[in-house]
Amino acid sequence: MQLLAARTTRHTRPRRRLRLTAATGAAVTAAVLLGGLLGAPAAGAAPDASAAGEVVPLAGTGARLGADGKTAAVHDYEAAIKESVWVDAPDFDGDGRGERIAVDIIRPAELDGVERVPVIMDASPYYACCGRGNESEKKTYDENGVIKSFPLWYDNWFVPRGYAVVQVDMAGTGRSTGCADQGGRSDILSAKAAVDWLNGNATASFADGAPADAYWTTGATGMIGKSYDGTLANGVAALGTEGLETIVPIGAISSWYDYDRWQGLPFSYGYPNYLSTYVAGGRHLSVDCSAQLERMRVDAADETGEHTAFWDERDYRDGTLGDASRVTASALIMHGLQDTNVDTQNATRWWEALGEHGVERKMFLTRLGHVDPFDSDREEWVDTLHRWFDHELLGVDNGITEEPAVRAEIAPGEVVHSDTWPVTDRVATLRPGADGTLALGARGRKGEAAWTNNPNGRLAQMLGSGAMDSRLLFTTGRLTDDLRLSGAASLTTTVTTGAPTGQLSVALVDYGPAPRVSASGDGARTLATETCWGAASAVDDACYREVERRIEQSDLQVLGRGWARLAGGGKHSLTVELQANDVLVPAGHQLGLIVTGYDGGTVRVDGAASAYRIDLAATRLNLPVAGPMRSFAPGASLVPGTVSATDAPSDARRIPLG
Template sequence: MKTRILALASSLAVAAPLAIGTLGEAHAAPTSAIDNPPVTLVGGMTSPRYDYTNAIRETVWVDTPDLDGDGKAERIATDIIRPRELDGTARVPVIMDASPYYLSLGRGNETEYKEYAPDGSPTKFPLYYDNYFVPRGYAFVAVDMAGTARSTGCTDEGGRSDVESAKAVVEWLNGKGSAHDSTGAIVQATWSNGSTGMIGKSYDGTLANGVAATGVDGLKTIVPISAISSWYDYNRWQGAVKSRHYASSLSRTIAQRRTIPTDCSSRLNYMDANDADATGAHTDFWAERDYRAGSLYDASKVKASVFIVHGLQDNNVKTMNASKWWDDLGKQGVARKMWLSRLGHVDPFDHDRQEWVTTLNRWFDHELMGIDNGIDREPAVRVETAPNQWETSKTWPTQSARTMSLSPRADGTLALGTPERGTAGYVNNSRLTEANAVALGANPNRVQLLTGTTTQDVRISGTPTVDLGVTHGAQAGQVSVMLVDYGAMDRVSATGDGALTLGTETCWGAATTADDACYKDVTRRLQSTQLQVLARGWARLDGPGQHDVTVELAANDVVVPAGHQLGLIVSGASNGVIAVDTSPGMYTLDLRSTRLNLPVSGPMSGFAPGHLTAKDTDNLDRGTLPSLDETLWPR
């Protein structure tokens, strides 16, 4: 293993920032400071060089304009840890995790909270980022989102207040804006070289997405883990509402244990009045909270590189938040990387720890320190298509994926070929559970359509859709759709999002008595099951009569083994998820208008074929139906 000691010089000079405010005096940046710290490379990665125990630990409050409508500017609590040896001699890049959870619900698998000394200085930073990266020459910055912990303001469920509070810290780190310490003195980030990378899971990663979508200068990369890119796609599914007044409920929850009592009732009432629960519509309220193509923020503004991490079995933050973000960023030419695991809402630190930390180390080295370690020339995508079976590719969905359309038959099968005339009916049942809906056999509350068994492994890669013609008599109804893999095998369990915490632990970085770097090991929770739901989707159907609707299911990338069969389940209400119409009315499915569109990689003969007519054969040349010739389908 080769060791190298480098002093890295940034190609971007950071000008001495100007103070904005009336208190104190700005500290000019040390004129002799270099724009990147000396680092030690081992195996091409930065390695420990600086003393974590003696690192500078401090808190500042970054100033922002009024974000909650009370006419007062906000103060965003920002806890910092950075190498003491570099103070005044080198500016350092920043790894930043902005969160609403530092004092409310805690961070990580072991629910860690921030802790402070009697003088108010931070003694414990949740998670391992500080322990691991500060000794390697980085600063770590943990930001309390507006309305949470020690920051002023009110929470906003992904809206302007949330995003702008984190953005202000990125700007301050880049020499813009102002901050104050506990005495009220103005503080400038003269130690920062202006390059920030944001990281975080769930809400934290969502803030990273939102800040990137502002186009703020100084944000060089983000690593959103299990993160939201559109709050509408988190709270809704094609107009179907999964819970009422969720925005205000979540905002109350994350404001727990905040240290600055604030009356946020007007903001909460605004959310309840504008969340459009009654209609499920994508209103201006949701447009503000859409980072892909919203009214305030969108993918076209993103300058930072993006490393997306998501679980393909995440039923909390649904996979469309990753898949659509990935697509939109690609259309804008954003540098991208992505990991997709078979688990649910789980941090990769907790399911592939060694591989993840090594990859993250190399990613930040490349994006924030400019180290040419080749990570940008490696396959951009890593996907777990079966338990512990990973595939890499340059693109996603996999380049070999093509859409195969299957149509229902009157006998309840799904096959290639021209749709048959006919109908299938089911009685809406608001108490229908998913387990009952997917079980094989007769059930009056859903329609079940099955393919033949697969003759060889088939990979589904991308976003399935289902075209439906549904008739009902309610003033407002709904349709629930599931794609199911029927066949016994060991799968990553849905219990605990597929993660099993063990009694052993490993350590990742330096430590103090107040802040260790040791975390319990986690493994995949494997379970032998007879079936698995691969993708779900819902849609609201307003008004009685026939509705022709295309339901977009959750994106996935999974191998269906030979000998299994796929099932399409169509029902009305879904117990505990969607219940627009709770009456026991009849819903009718028009078979001729129904089609399952699957993004498939592999030979089409992997599915039991249906009967192709002469017309269907002609359509093959025009690309409207897939070919059964497996030589046309690269594996």
Template structure:
């Protein structure tokens, strides 16, 4: 027998052993059920405890299939089919080596683009995927992964209708996971059935913003085979995205988002659009069944996947309570998890800390999808950017040892109140009238008398103050209208170099490029480099909170306020993490209607606050005391926060 023929037979036998070994690996197994474990052949893309480029990206199999979901969201009597564009290693398929899947399910692939450079999908003359946005396929396919780019129902090449965070949207993703595990059907462009026998069944979902929100929703179903998710700047409750505790963020938000990504004809989804507008209770701001259906947090107990979150601490689009509340729910359920927090706004960590992010993502997927014991779960759980370009790690979030400290409000000099110390006696009142101030007007010159706000300042800090968690303001109020919007802001008064997230989310795109993976003539792995935008300012708004006062008892219904009664209300602020240096001053600023961030019809109210029965609840790690005011309040002359042109809700941000 010739040497060539002998080698061929050995290769065939090896491929058969690989098929048998990998077929026996259960789709929902833990990393211990490792396809590279002892007594099993090691595939060529695994060296030690990591995957390495072993397969040709240029020769990868590229195919487009349509997965049948359980939903009929457009009501045409036919189940929706979602388009799935796949890139997977050809050599692995030829050898019978099954591979796990990294999946990004998105509504943006043809309408709007993904990533910092707004990349779109492109197709060859046969309608097969030629270019998939982002670096995931370029980097991971040569390392023994498949990549799946999924068009959500009603978008791009999928049928059905986009229901904005609802069941049809989530079903778009879970149906693909089912197909990759042999539990659902898929078809090619000619209607022929297509199987995913090449898949190990282990799936990792990733995506920024809306894409990451779908990953959260899919994980909350407990779909078997979804081994991990990486939600970046993602939504965990759509009510909290579009309503700030009963206050509208902007009008017709669900309808706007549906229309923004709709890939169907005008008539195909008219009924769905009408239901979105009717069921979202815009006239009241109530949290009803429509919103409960789009809240993934109560289903944290069903999550089987590990979770690697990333979020900008200054994200004004998808605010930080989205990650913080989801993180807490998952922690209570013991879900394996990891977190990156950074100073930028609505950004992907690929454009904040690129090399470290790619490395972290690689190790995370190797562990959870390939089963490689690389120690990633033995490392600190949290990576945190504490100042521009300065990173640290800690074992959890909020910072270990953080606790809620009740901070009293004092009357001060009658113009500027105080934070800390004994505070005012019960019954000491201050009033303010709704003036619809901009954020810059609210927080500037805290020592000046400005109608429409109340300001409270600590003394000059004698030691650094670490805030880590979700603050809130508990107010005892009397209002001369049935309701009003109540707003609160924590402000760091003191000169420092800070991320200018009012400018392109705090990140600047450079002229240079770096490459992350292999390329083809039509799909390169090179992306323009980025850097953080910083500037010296004399103050910064740390976090914000809003409440419709008539929703103080429940978000499910309104309780109009009577002008002859006092009410105790709590204004939750978005989660934050910061260290205020010694020499700075912490400020609390109260306002009412907030035209840059929200849209409220109830204006012109006068609010009386009983200072002695009101307080700031501050999550503090380490030293807890706030010195009382002993020096003149700081003078702020330069607004450091986004202008109304940046944050006006009428621009209708998209997740």
């Protein structure tokens, strides 16, 4: 193991935006003006210094700018320094001993003691138990316990370009001590400890006890990760952590209540305990986390669905541990608009909260489920991420923040860009009628509509036409124009039930034949072919299997769902917010509103055939629309084709996050 001499001074880099000087500009200006487009490497190819062409040093760093205006692959990946250290952290699990957080590092050897480098960090609970990425890669170690190979592609691509890549085992997982606590203090502060060490605000040691100093870094860190990993990035950013310059949360959580609950309805019982136990799998350490798990079980309030102090701690937008007002890092937010694991509100509400506090941000939305864009949109995503990190961590003025802030796939393969999101503040108010119609501004509608709860109900069973006792269905006429829905729809209503504890489920549906990204299996299919992105070594070939969208002809698409708990019988006036979306509904289609009780996406709190009814005069569907209001002209009743269960989103919502 290579022992590094401790340094007595640290360099803390202030946020900066380095503009290319006249001396460096000549070599790169043309490429920057062209947007720095990247061609995909051929299968088996690994970009390296030989492909970089003329390069220009970037002052104060070990990075070199290529003719395309991006950092070039000029450093030897196979010779890179690999290190494993343990960062000292507070006692999270209450055993009286401080924690040791495992941090694995790879960085360019040529720059050691010569130039400092920025850090791309992926903190995760999954490196030992489950693996990362579509190939479920895990870390491997040599006989001395030093990191040997890194999961994912970040090291292959960015280390040759003058970055260090750091992978952190969250407390209670992998080689770190402590106990996991599903997004709470232990999880977030263990990841923060690694950022603090990189910025000179924490201590660390090697396996033999020798002190480890991060003298080799500029102190600028960018955190990235999909799902739980990106959630950790959100949480660390919400602490206002010094040295954290940017975050890239991919399909990540910004409020754990929004992951486990929806307006008082839990999606499962005991999930925080289950997930925290699950991610601890594969550890060689014998740790008793029973006391912490019991506290989580009680504090999560499954039986009431309340937003307790437990959830306040795990809310990074407006919580007790951190909040959006403290964020100083920029954010590149990525999410799949058909993600039914981590609902879209986790991204869109985070986007909104960061915007309210003036945070620099971009957003990348796909027409897929819980899928990493490296798999689904590889060439575009690598280029976007490369330019983003160059700008945010190295200060390269490559124009990425002057480009439209939002990229959204509103139909299969149809990508649009905008400076704001949602793209409209217009709300179309549609009202349901006793005849099953749903019309724009139809005032004076009176009466009630009723249904009987089906304790075994599933949304897929309720999508077809015709009368059903277990749900209400209201439809518009056929749209006269293409209509873009951008944002979160909602239903305002007054519902009455005699159930001691009732539940309301709402769905917005696009009825009409069209090719769509499948609602099952996250809409993605892994292929047998591979492409290679980055430099290779004897233990890491940088090659990953390609993924394509599963495009299927279907008669309908569920655009959003929402749920609410009705505490106590009687009358309840409420607004149910649906999952946010950005989607194109073609002319000739109809929009449908389904209102029911239990559906398979939630825990069943009403297990009886209870009676429900809504007041039509008090009910309205609020749609965020971009398009002519004349689209909602009255029309014929719904006559969809055959509907199968695969047309509905999966009900298996609460699965491990990875």
